[in-house]
Amino acid sequence: MKVTVCIGSSCHLKGSRQVVERLQTLVAENNLKEQVELSGKFCMGNCQNGVCVTVDDALFSVSPDTVDDFFKTNILAAL
């Protein structure tokens, strides 16, 4: 599974770093490094709904507050 977080200008201002760091921690805690590939991407062209995150090809809108729920529903459950 490939999870990509937008680190473009507006998503950065909306908290990409917190989202990235939290996802990195969660992936490590759940020993999913083999299964989940985390990566970044500059601007996905959907800035209004930042922070933009894609799981494979599906686009999600995540914020630092919702990242834990997002991880459970869209990453853990989908594996």
Next chain:
Amino acid sequence: MNNLCTDIGYQSVNKFGEQLCGDRVEIIDQSDENHVVVLADGLGSGVKANILSTLTSKIISTMMANGMSLENCVETIAATLPICEMRKVAYSTFTIVRTIDNREAEIIQYDNPQLILLRDGKNYDYPKTAMEIGGKTIYKSKIELHENDFMVFTSDGAIWAGIGSAMNFGWERDQIIEFLEKMYNPEFTAKTMSALLLDECCRLYGGKPGDDTTVCTVKIRERRSVNLMLGPPRDPKDVNKMMSLFFAKEGKHIVCGGTTSTLAGEFLGKPVETLLDYIDPEVPPIAKIEGVDLVTEGVITLSRVLEQAKGYRDADAIYAEWNVKEDGASLISRLLVDEATDINFFVGRAINPAHQNPNLPITFNIKMHLVEELSELLKTIGKRVKVSYF
């Protein structure tokens, strides 16, 4: 015309408790290849010294730049300077460095500590001829310059540093040379070199300089271009034109901005690999595209670059954080401030529809303003800047 250029940087501190500096540096660029730099040190300190040194440096630099002979300049100064009530002399010492074609230097010294020439990091003894003009002994030298020559000259405040406190007799020329040789790095800019020596003088003075102290460095270096692209062109049809022109430029290439880097990747037929390392929490991570020296986010990173360049201009700190850090903004600052002599900005004027939202703090105007401010600032620190809009 050769591939060399002259980098001039200086810095002063005032005598402890004084509000005005009695030293004055005046620089006249006659063209890109010829420069006249005058460092004058007025007698005494405060207002009087400030007026003496300002007059001296202004008169000499203007007259020299207009091709007047040295004799003429010195006579004019002697006749013009107001005479000090207390000491009954009109007096300001000076050092003049005139570079011709970035290949040759004419050095004229009157009573300032002798100019130090570092060649390949070692002190180089250059010949001097003494001459008598209007009762003053003046030393004149004509030398050929090499790449990475540093000419470092100071007001006498530098050699009195530490007198009576850190050392018995201040530090002498030999010790200054030793210090410079030890600190030498060919990558230093003239300003960094000056700041390093001045900082050491202040340290020896225990933070309370006993005299106005000025250090000026003239460095001969190779011209180097750095090209920076920000934003896609207003008309999407121009993408290829903008990219071709940008990548055809000699020198290093920096691509800033998300959409822009995607377009650059497409143009080069290489993937954009975004890294996820937050070296600085405030600055978005950088990316990699084969064939591009540096890929970063746009507006946030460049705002930081602007702050860092301002810090360099105002010399808040010599060893600023950006000298060593590896985040996108620091990497750009090092390329623009330290490495480049010529900077080409390629600015695309496309409006990012995703950014035109009242909830987002990034607007088109901010981006344009940022480029203007940054290019003006880089000009003031001696860079040759060209901005092209697409």
